[in-house]
Amino acid sequence: MQAPSLDWSIGGYETIAALLLPAAETVVAAAGLKRGDRVVDIGCGTGNAALLAARQGAEVIGVDPALRLIEVAAERAAREGVQASFRQGEAASLPIPDASMDVAISVFGIIFAGDAAAAIAEIDRVLTAPARIVLSAWLPRGAVFEMNAAAAAAVRAAVGAPRPRHSIGTTATS
Known part of the structure; x- marks a missing residue:
């Protein structure tokens, strides 16, 4: 059973997205993109990584569940003259x-x-062979992890969402 997803379009995510730009730069650089590479940016938000990849000549599709953020990303691409497309969708069922x-x-x-x-099965389904996957994740320990875990617990409590059964980027301990 899939846990209810949070609505990332609520509030001012653009402020957080701007702070995450250095991480997007690192991910795109690590991907070693070549002109013409077909790239999917999963959870693209306002388009940071998608736009960086498109500027390098990649054919980019950004996917995010938040329609408002997809609209922001598309507006950024148009304003900056960057060719990229954006689609609403979930990581577990990529369009x-x-x-x-x-x-x-x-x-x-x-x-x-x-x-x-x-989500992992979907990534496998949409990729050609050979392919490259570059993901960033919070480490499952340390101050940033603890801060995010506390914030996630507070949001889940506020919206009545259960804790996800599985999470990419965390480890189970007994």
Whole structure:
């Protein structure tokens, strides 16, 4: 069973997205993109990584569950004269044809997938072989992890959402 997803379009995510730009730069650089690479940015938010990849000549599709953030990303692309497309969708059911992407990237997006196994299966489904996957995730320890865990627990309590059964980017301990 998939946990209810949070509505990332509520509030001013653009402020957080601006702070995450250095992480997007690192992910895109690590992907080693070549002109013409077909890239899917999973959990693209306002388009940081998608736009960086498109500026390098990649054919980019950004996917995010938050329609408002997809609209922000598309507006940014148009304003900056960057060719990229954006689609509303979840990591566990990407609106992308089979074997149509060369590279999957995600900047702190895929780690919030409600169904980690389905998200991984979807990445596998949309990628060609060989392919590259570059993801960023919070480490499952330390101050940033503790802060995010506390914030996530507070949001889940406020909206009545259960704790996800699985989470990408965390480890189970006994």
